[in-house]
Amino acid sequence: MRPKSLPLGHICEITASPSSDLFATLAVSTVGTPVVTPADITSTQRISTETLRRLPDAPAGLERYRLRPGDLVLVRLGSVGKVALLGEDAGDWVYHSSCIRIRPDAERVNPVYLAAYLAHQPVVDQLLSHVQVGTVPVLTADSLRSLPVVLPAPDVQQIMARALVEVGVQMDIQQQILTRLNCVRQGLLAHVLGDELSESAASRPQTSSPERRTPRTRRTNRMS
Template structure:
């Protein structure tokens, strides 16, 4: 039987660390990666542009490390964007614009929870309580108070597995569409003999005398 519970009763919601502790972060640096809102893509943590810069993690940030099965949610800006932490991200930190959600696994399956919290209507519920100003913001308490529909664990895992299969099929179709999109213009070029007219327009040659006259401007007309 499905029950409704507060997210805070199903997980530990860790508020974000202070932004002051992330001064000097940037791409291409060394040190521990910091998960930022832009890294949360399709329910997973992407690795395209991770911020780094902390060669040594201070003790004040140790409690903000993530473990596999944790969820990282954006709390500032793109509120509600969420991702599940995988093994490859173990020990990373999360940015001050995010919160960490650590599910109590005896009550809720992480794969089910990340899918549930990403549902548009659930995100709308969160946004309905957000502080709207220059930047939309929610607090850890607002995240904790979010109601969650919780079926039995076995049903949660079945649903999470079905959603994973749908995601895999969607990814397959996305890749096929990307290949077809690249093939379409290439096919036209091939059928036209390897070059589209106007693709490489030659710059017309200009005689030196013509170029000098153009630079000087038109000659004044002689009055009769």
């Protein structure tokens, strides 16, 4: 049996983005309401908690845009198509005006499968074909609701989800290894070259801009 296809709006609750005015006080802080922005979405479709900024005083009207585990956050403005699946650490997070919230009906679609499906390049290309072209690409909630989603049988989705989770774990491990190796490389160079580079910079003569000379005025003798 071939997998069926349904519009995304039939299997998920899709909530448009909040007003950008609500995020005027968004800042790097340790207190306040965490806000998920496009910059926080990783290549493994997770949220980097280290980069989350916060609203010190959450303005009225944000309750509708709260996130919970199992939600998907998809970028609608600029880098259209980036998507992340929220884990158990979602807490009292909200999403930014550059994003859209997708809340899957877990009885009809597996959230892990759906996140991977939306990140699949042919599907991203479909999304991009529906953006409003302008100075910055924009994807509307209505366009997203009409996106067709291919749905294998629930047991197939479950099998795929388990495999996708394992792939994501391995990707995270490899990324951590790459990050550590890059630190080691930088440390080795700093150990060998750090003093040399510092001394070279210190001994370099300070160049100052040449003094501007007052242009000479040409004198002419008048013959009377």
